[in-house]
Amino acid sequence: MLDVDGIEFDFEPFWRAIKWDDEEAYRRGIGKLPTCKAVDLIGFGRGLVALIEVKDFRHPDAEWSRVTNGSLAEEVAFKVRDTLAGVVGAARQHSPEVWRDWAQAMHASPALRVILWFERPESFYSDPRRKDELQHFRDVLKKKLAWLTSDVFICSKSEAVRLPGVSARDALAVPGP
DSSP states (O other): OEEETTEEEEEOTTOEEEEGGGSHHHHHTGGGSTTOOOOSEEEEETTEEEEEEEEETTSTTOOTHHHHTSHHHHHHHHHHHHHHHHHHHHHHHSOHHHHHHHHHHHHHOSEEEEEEEEEOOGGGGGOHHHHHHHHHHHHHHHHHTTTTOSOEEEEOTTSOOSSTTEEEEETTSOOOO
């Protein structure tokens, strides 16, 4: 179970998944650069690599303008770029025996997906304007990541997950029976 900003992610055993910016290789490596960004989670399993950025816009202070003005798409693209560079650097400089597998998976896996795990308030789902804005945002994000992959998805707990063997829930939620 990996907790990111109050959302718990559960990966089935076939996944190898980590919180990248919690890793020593990140902190001692590319994380030392002042403008470095990092996705929240990276994982690989069964021929799939996933780079997952988590944003929770259910909070009142969430800035929806970052979606509409493209700055969130740019931030996610920078995080993906820096994460890839950081993993390659870790494989070369920090514990190569550990990070070589991660770098190799990113290079050789037949599928690499970028997932923006994007929680939104309930009112979002009944507002057609917000849905249109989110669709436009997804298109902008896909264009910014076209150099790497066309598998770019926006997911949340209430929508179909594009990652087999991965589930999420609010950390404070009481597990069901």
